[in-house]
Amino acid sequence: MNYPVWELAMGSGMLIAVVSVLHVFVSHFAVGGGLWLVVTEIKARRSGDTKLRQFVKDHSRFFMLLTLVFGAISGVGIWATIGLISPHGTSALIHAYLWGWAIEWVFFFVEIGAAMVYYYGWDRLDDRTHETVGWIYFIAAYMSLVVINGIITFMLTPGGWLENQDFWTGFFNPTYWPSLAIRTFAGLAIAGLMTLFFATRLPQDTFRRRLQRWNGGWAVVALIGVAASALWYGRSVGVWEQNEALSGAITVLPTVAALFKGGLIVLTILAVLVWLWPALTRRAPAVLLLVLALGTMGAGEWMREAGRKPYTIHGYLYSTGMLVEQEEWFADNGMAAGTRWLSPAGATDEVRRGRDLYVAWCQPCHTQGGYNGLQPYLAHWNRETVASLVPRLASMRALMPPWHGNAAENDALVTYLMTLKPEATAVWGTDGYGPAQAFAISCGLCHTPDGFRELTSSFAGMDPAEIDEFLDEAGDLVDEMPGYFGPPEQRALLVEYLAGLGASAEGSGS
Amino acid sequence: MNPCLLTAAAAIVPAADALPLPAPAVVLDILLQLTFLLHLLAMNALVGSLMITLYARLRGPADAGRWTDLADTLARVTPMLVAATVTLGVAPLLFLQTLMGQFFFTSSILMGWGWFSIVVVLIFAYYGTYLQSFRGPDLGRARTPLLAVTLLLFLWVGFMFANNTSLMAAVGSWAGKYFTDPRGLHLNLGDPTLAPRYLHAMIGAPAVAGLMLALWGTARSERGDASGAAMRQTGLGAFTFLTAVNFGFGLWYLLALPRPVLRTFMGNDVAATVLLTVGVAGAVAMVVLGALSLRPGSRLRLGTPVVVTLAVMAAMVAIRHLVRRAVLAESYRPDTFAVQPQNLNMMIFAVLLVAGLGVLVWMVRSLQKAWSA
Numbered sequence: 001m002n003y004p005v006w007e008l009a010m011g012s013g014m015l016i017a018v019v020s021v022l023h024v025f026v027s028h029f030a031v032g033g034g035l036w037l038v039v040t041e042i043k044a045r046r047s048g049d050t051k052l053r054q055f056v057k058d059h060s061r062f063f064m065l066l067t068l069v070f071g072a073i074s075g076v077g078i079w080a081t082i083g084l085i086s087p088h089g090t091s092a093l094i095h096a097y098l099w100g101w102a103i104e105w106v107f108f109f110v111e112i113g114a115a116m117v118y119y120y121g122w123d124r125l126d127d128r129t130h131e132t133v134g135w136i137y138f139i140a141a142y143m144s145l146v147v148i149n150g151i152i153t154f155m156l157t158p159g160g161w162l163e164n165q166d167f168w169t170g171f172f173n174p175t176y177w178p179s180l181a182i183r184t185f186a187g188l189a190i191a192g193l194m195t196l197f198f199a200t201r202l203p204q205d206t207f208r209r210r211l212q213r214w215n216g217g218w219a220v221v222a223l224i225g226v227a228a229s230a231l232w233y234g235r236s237v238g239v240w241e242q243n244e245a246l247s248g249a250i251t252v253l254p255t256v257a258a259l260f261k262g263g264l265i266v267l268t269i270l271a272v273l274v275w276l277w278p279a280l281t282r283r284a285p286a287v288l289l290l291v292l293a294l295g296t297m298g299a300g301e302w303m304r305e306a307g308r309k310p311y312t313i314h315g316y317l318y319s320t321g322m323l324v325e326q327e328e329w330f331a332d333n334g335m336a337a338g339t340r341w342l343s344p345a346g347a348t349d350e351v352r353r354g355r356d357l358y359v360a361w362c363q364p365c366h367t368q369g370g371y372n373g374l375q376p377y378l379a380h381w382n383r384e385t386v387a388s389l390v391p392r393l394a395s396m397r398a399l400m401p402p403w404h405g406n407a408a409e410n411d412a413l414v415t416y417l418m419t420l421k422p423e424a425t426a427v428w429g430t431d432g433y434g435p436a437q438a439f440a441i442s443c444g445l446c447h448t449p450d451g452f453r454e455l456t457s458s459f460a461g462m463d464p465a466e467i468d469e470f471l472d473e474a475g476d477l478v479d480e481m482p483g484y485f486g487p488p489e490q491r492a493l494l495v496e497y498l499a500g501l502g503a504s505a506e507g508s509g510s
Numbered sequence: 511m512n513p514c515l516l517t518a519a520a521a522i523v524p525a526a527d528a529l530p531l532p533a534p535a536v537v538l539d540i541l542l543q544l545t546f547l548l549h550l551l552a553m554n555a556l557v558g559s560l561m562i563t564l565y566a567r568l569r570g571p572a573d574a575g576r577w578t579d580l581a582d583t584l585a586r587v588t589p590m591l592v593a594a595t596v597t598l599g600v601a602p603l604l605f606l607q608t609l610m611g612q613f614f615f616t617s618s619i620l621m622g623w624g625w626f627s628i629v630v631v632l633i634f635a636y637y638g639t640y641l642q643s644f645r646g647p648d649l650g651r652a653r654t655p656l657l658a659v660t661l662l663l664f665l666w667v668g669f670m671f672a673n674n675t676s677l678m679a680a681v682g683s684w685a686g687k688y689f690t691d692p693r694g695l696h697l698n699l700g701d702p703t704l705a706p707r708y709l710h711a712m713i714g715a716p717a718v719a720g721l722m723l724a725l726w727g728t729a730r731s732e733r734g735d736a737s738g739a740a741m742r743q744t745g746l747g748a749f750t751f752l753t754a755v756n757f758g759f760g761l762w763y764l765l766a767l768p769r770p771v772l773r774t775f776m777g778n779d780v781a782a783t784v785l786l787t788v789g790v791a792g793a794v795a796m797v798v799l800g801a802l803s804l805r806p807g808s809r810l811r812l813g814t815p816v817v818v819t820l821a822v823m824a825a826m827v828a829i830r831h832l833v834r835r836a837v838l839a840e841s842y843r844p845d846t847f848a849v850q851p852q853n854l855n856m857m858i859f860a861v862l863l864v865a866g867l868g869v870l871v872w873m874v875r876s877l878q879k880a881w882s883a
Contacts, residue, residue, distance in 0.1 A: 002524035003615055004684075006622040007692040019629070068593065069636045076600065077629030083607070084622050084694070087524075087615035094608050095529035098538075099855035101604055106859070106866040109597045116590060117873040124880040133873055140866075165529070167852055323528060340522060343689040359692065 001321050001360040003087040004341045011371030012085040012364070019081050021298040023074035028297070029194055030067035030111075031141045032187030036195060036218060037063065037118070038134030043214075045127055051207050057122050059198050064119045068112060086364070088321035089155075089312035096161075096170065097151045104147040111140035145183055153179045156308050157237060162315050178233035185225030186297060189271075192218030193293050196274065197286040209278040216275030219289075223268040230264070230300075239314060240307060243399065248452035250309050251398045256302045263296030310394075310401040318401035320364050327402055334406040335361060354416025357409060365400075368420055378421040380441045380490065387414045388475065388482035389445070395480040397446050397453065428489040435497035438490050446481075449501055459502035467498045522685050523841045524612040532852040535609060535844035539831075542605035547827045549598040556591035557668065557712065558719020559584045560661040562748060563642075567654045576740045583741075584723075585646055585657075588639040596632070609844060610678065617677035620687050622694020625674055628667045635663035665712065672708040673698045679837045706763035713756045720748030721819055724803070725812055743804070749815070750800030753793060760793070771836045775829070782832050785825050792822035 008015060037060055044052035083090045094101065114137035121130050150171035154161065161170030195215040202208045240246050245253050270289055274281050312319050322330065322338075330338055336353070339360045346353035362374075369375045378386070389396075390410050393403045405413060426433045447453045459467065471491065475483025486494065531538065566581035607614055618625045638660030646653055677683070677698035687696045698704050727741030764772065764786075775786045799815040802808060835842070 002612070004619050004688050004692065006619045006694045008622075008694070015626075065637075065640060069640065070633060072593075072596065073629060073633045073636060076596065076632075079603075080618070080625060080629055083615050084618055084626060087611070087619065091527045091607070091611040091615065092529055094604065094611065095527045095532065098532045098604070098608050099852055099859050102601070102859045103855075103862055105597075105600055105604065106862045108600065110866045110869055112593050112597055113870045113873055116593065117877050121877050121880065125876060126880075129876050129880075133876075136869060136873065167532075167855055340524060341688065344685075345689070 001339045001341070003321065005359050005363050006084050007359065007363065009367060009370060011367040011373075014371045016078070016081050016085055017298070017302070019074060020078050021294065021301060023071065023078050024301055025190065025294050025297055026066060026071040027075060028145075028183060028187040029063075029190045030071050030187075031138075031145050031184075032189065032191030032218075032222070033063050033067070033194060034134070034138035034141045035188065036191040038131055038138055040214070041134060042131060045131075052211065055199065055202070055211060059195060060119050060122070062198060064115050068115055072108075072112065086312055086319070086321075088317060089319075092313060092317055093151060093155070096165070097154075097167070100147055100151055100167070100171065104144055107140045107144040107147065111137060111144060114140055142184075145187070146180065149180045149183055150176055152304075155313050156304055157239065158314055158316060174238060175233060175236045178229050178236050181229035182226055182233055182300070185222045185229060186300075187222075189219050189222035189226060190293060190297075192216065192220075192222060192271070193286075193289050196281050197283075197290055200281060200283045200286050204279065212278035212281045213275060216271060216278060216281070219271040220268070220275045223264065223271055227264055227268065230260075237307070244452045245307055245309075245399075248448040249397055249399055250306055252306050253303065254451070256299050256306060260296060260299035260303055263292055263299055267292050267296055309399040320361050320401045322401060327404070330402070330404040335404060335409050350412050351416050351419060353409075354412035354414070357405070357413050358416050361401075361403060369422075374417070375420060375422050377441055378417060379424065379426060380486070381421070382485055382487075383414060383418055384483070384485035386417050387411075388485065390414055390417075392480055392482055395446060397448070428487075428493055433493075435493045435500065438486070438493035439497045442484060442486060442490075442494055443498070455498070456501045456505045459498050460505035462499070462502050464495050464499045467495045467502070471495070523681055524616060526612055526847055530848035530850035531608065532850065533856055534849050534851065535847055537856075538605050538609050539844075542602050542609065543827055543831055545598065545601035545605065547824055549595065549602055550823060550827065551718070552591060552594040552598045553668070554715040554718035555722055556588065556595045556715075556719075557661075557664055558716035558722075558748075559588055559591060560639075560657070560664060561716040562719060562723065562744070563588070564654070564657050564661055566744075567657060576737070579737055580741060580744060582646070585639075585642040589636070589643050592636050592639055596636075610842065613678040613681070613838070613842070614674070616684060617674050617680075617698075619694060620677060620684060620696045621670070621673055621698070624670050624694075624697055626694075628670050631663050631666050635660055635667065638663065668712060669708060672704060672711070676701050676704050676707065679834050681838070681841055702766040703763060706759050706766050710756060710759040710763050713752055713759055717749050717752035717756060718819060718823070720745040720750075720752065721800075721812070721815060724749060725816070728812060746800055746804045750797055750804055753796045753800065757793065760790075767833065768837065771833055774832070774836050779832075782829070782836075785829055785832070789822055789825035789829060792818050792825060796822060 006012065037056060040052065041056045043049070044056060079090075114133055117125075118130065118133045118137055121133060125133065150173075153175040154170045154173050157174045158170050159173040160166070161173065192215050196212060196219065199208060199211050199215060202211070234240075240253075243249050246257060248254055267289065270285070270292070274285070274289070308314055308319075310318055312321075315324060317323055318327075326338070335357060336342060339357065341360060342356045343352060346356045366372045366374050381389075387410070390403070390405065390413055393400045428438070443455065447455045449456050462470070468491070471484045471494070474481055484491070484494075563581045563584040566577040566584070570577040570581065638656065641649070642653070642657055642660065649656060677696075680698060680701055683698075683700065723745030724742045725745075727738045727743075727745055730738030730741060732738070764775070767775075774782045777783050795818045796815060799810070799818065803810040803812065803815065
């Protein structure tokens with residue numbers, strides 16, 4: 001850990017999520033909307049439709065104000081934010097892809113210049129020149145996506161780059177093309193949905209219905225394209241199959257995947273309805289479609305981000321800033337020797353030393369009580385539990401980066417973590433603190449009932465007394481498995497839960 | 511592999527990235543200085559224009575025609591200047607992070623919220639310029655106060671940049687700051703160079719923008735537009751007066767530098783001393799040329815002041831670079847970085863850059879032609 005870690009109570013993940021989801025939505029609109037503008041302008045000219053031309057002109061002002069200001073600045077904002085939150089990752093991306101970013105910058109300034117000339121050129125430039133500028137805008141915006149897509153997909157599936165560190169090997173990586181297809185269609189879909197919304201300010205007449213059918217058509221075709229490319233993408237990731245990410249190895253991924261799929265299906269159905277009955281597109285439904293699209297897109301980006309665990313660049317750089325090639329060194333020398341930002345006070349104060357290690361190695365992903373907070377777990381754990389978990393973090397199903405603390409470092413970390421333990425608020429056996437919760441804070445940290453490292457079949461045929469006895473021996477089974485040290489009332493609920501799993505296995509077996 | 515390669519002297523400075531540089535450090539350094547100079551020109555045009563517009567709006571009521579015309583003219587172009595400033599700012603930031611990320615990322619983290627604030631502030635400031643451009647007359651009495659707020663927002667962004675680029679070199683202050691409070695609430699206010707370097711840049715902005723305004727005014731006069739002469743006078747006035755004032759801030763900055771660094775510019779290093787001499791002599795020439803051009807009936811062409819100003823700005827950028835290298839002499843050693851040149855990719859960039867600039871020029875010219883027709 002080279003860099004200091006910015007202590008953010010809200011969690012660094014939340015900050016990057018807010019900035020990036022909004023930016024990604026607008027930046028895809030900037031691409032798809034660019035094509036919509038020039039194609040619709042040509043359509044208006046060819047059909048002599050002056051109303052349509054006026055609509056395109058009005059829309060281009062909204063388009064410019066949204067994409068050039070919010071879109072461009074929030075894009076720079078993502079860069080500033082990832083530099084604050086993941087300096088190791090940002091630095092690696094800049095080193096590996098400096099010329100990629102520089103090339104993207106060329107397309108960026110052409111795109112910005114073209115957007116301005118396009119807007120200020122209405123009724124001044126002749127039709128042909130104006131349309132040419134529109135095409136230049138779209139090509140520059142799309143090329144910007146073409147470049148950034150290579151770098152973003154490289155982070156999840158660097159492929160052969162891990163062997164040869166070659167720019168183009170990493171760029172055209174296994175998910176490059178399906179991701180480009182998803183993003184292309186996503187941009188077109190958002191363009192359709194945005195113009196559906198923008199057109200709700202027009203009076204309800206035949207022109208508006210005609211226009212909304214055109215816009216709705218963009219959305220429907222593009223959303224079907226997104227769904228098809230998402231299937232292609234899912235098959236290309238590869239690593240998700242290897243590490244069973246979608247069956248629960250990455251805790252959050254199955255839920256986020258369900259949100260993405262559900263959002264896409266609902267969105268497509270609603271878009272088809274709007275396309276069939278354009279008069280339905282009033283302001284509220286149009287806003288609903290946009291919010292749904294934002295949520296679905298957010299879930300898609302979240303899948304890609306969460307699906308990279310425990311890496312920032314898969315197979316090369318862990319999310320804590322440790323390089324994969326450094327792991328052996330850490331295993332031999334411990335964590336503190338490779339932590340640059342250790343406070344002088346930590347030399348004599350164990351709690352402070354534990355805190356320094358926590359800040360350097362846990363805080364890149366965790367907060368105390370907020371996003372990915374530890375306190376909801378610590379509330380139910382005693383020192384023995386924490387001490388048995390800390391050396392086994394990499395074996396847990398959340399796919400955490402490695403921690404190679406030596407005995408003294410583990411002790412210091414545990415001592416500090418115990419200072420974060422909130423006053424006991426839970427009464428086991430009351431609402432919300434039943435068998436499922438008892439499972440979630442113990443066995444559920446590494447196992448799922450039916451998916452990743454499933455337990456259901458393991459407990460088939462065991463009665464509660466046998467399960468209770470098993471819990472005493474759990475820590476002796478394999479090195480990766482921690483012992484169970486929960487209080488009696490929590491233990492009773494856990495036994496009840498595991499016995500229920502066993503019974504369900506028998507039930508389905510008979 | 512030891513991830514930290516700890517040495518006692520620079521224990522807290524992060525190690526340079528494990529990946530090699532994709533071009534020799536000297537190439538990246540030249541690109542950094544060159545693109546920074548371009549960014550500086552755009553920033554001066556933007557911040558300076560906003561200051562001159564505010565001045566014109568405040569003068570407006572007394573002399574409605576001249577000042578209102580000037581303010582309206584500038585308000586129309588400021589959104590484009592924001593676009594140029596941001597776009598031209600991206601490139602130097604990219605090269606800076608490639609060469610000096612270990613310093614820049616660290617200082618950004620120490621001032622986390624301040625650095626993050628530029629994203630939000632810039633969005634509001636940018637919309638502020640569009641508000642003045644598209645909706646100016648509709649704003650009524652709120653127009654001038656809103657303009658002042660917009661300017662303040664940009665000044666805030668500049669102040670955060672000044673903090674970050676000075677804090678990145680203030681390695682000695684890092685540990686004290688971070689271990690007292692790691693929540694990203696620090697700035698670099700204790701650094702004696704911060705105030706003069708920021709003020710030197712912000713006073714320089716309306717001076718350079720003044721010269722650009724004078725050029726614009728001259729072009730208008732040549733087209734027979736009566737408003738050109740006043741524009742030229744206003745621009746040259748700002749250019750001459752503020753460049754003279756900026757001597758004081760430049761001197762303050764120089765004297766605030768650590769003594770060993772100052773001595774490199776006072777004879778210890780020939781190149782640094784020559785650069786400073788050229789810069790100061792050039793600035794004197796700027797004031798003299800400005801004053802001569804300001805005389806009633808002066809027909810002095812502005813080509814010379816433009817060339818001298820560009821040369822002085824280039825010298826200032828180089829001096830800034832040398833100061834940073836001198837301050838970080840012990841902890842920044844680009845000659846030790848691994849390099850694995852990606853020549854093909856660099857060529858692709860260069861070709862696309864030329865093509866992109868060509869396309870941009872064609873588009874802007876087409877618009878200009880259509881506009882004047």
